[in-house]
Amino acid sequence: AQKVTQAQTEISVVEKEDVTLDCVYETRDTTYYLFWYKQPPSGELVFLIRRNSFDEQNEISGRYSWNFQKSTSSFNFTITASQVVDSAVYFCALSDPNTDKLIFGTGTRLQVFP
């Protein structure tokens, strides 16, 4: 069965701190995608990144970076020099390669204080 675990329910940091959000997944599929979505207080789901299971290169986008490690089935997300606007719930998700439906984790609430 497919499963996504985000063990951190809530994280609080002070502005400019670096913060890493953990994501561990389970799947028997050899081909799959991993995602991160941001849900700000306004409620919408904002796509951040999609990673193919065959591509283990880490990715950096501005202050955001992602560390994909197949050996540990993890896809962690780091925000460098956090800002108050980063405050949101962040969801990690895994796709079913046959149907494209997403299996979401329970989310991590990040609060960045000024």
Place this chain on the structure above:
Amino acid sequence: GAGVSQSPRYKVTKRGQDVALRCDPISGHVSLYWYRQALGQGPEFLTYFNYEAQQDKSGLPNDRFSAERPEGSISTLTIQRTEQRDSAMYRCASSSRQGRAGYTFGSGTRLTVV
């Protein structure tokens, strides 16, 4: 349209009433997905369509829930005889082609059953 549009944005209904939630996907998008997100949880898959064909409805919780997409564009999720436990955010997403993971979510419909 420019994005995935859902209506109504908010719906309050009395227990026992039927409700219909509408999703207007991005123009030309083949695949359309419905998810439900309870408070404090990640979105959970309900059903999806390719064109007008419902490919998977395994996530629909019971037979009070149904969905259709008769012309392969707009979709309606119907909940009959609503119960309080149906209260949640209902989200729709569309993608250009199955297998092209990373679809766009709409803003959702917040359903409250009183």
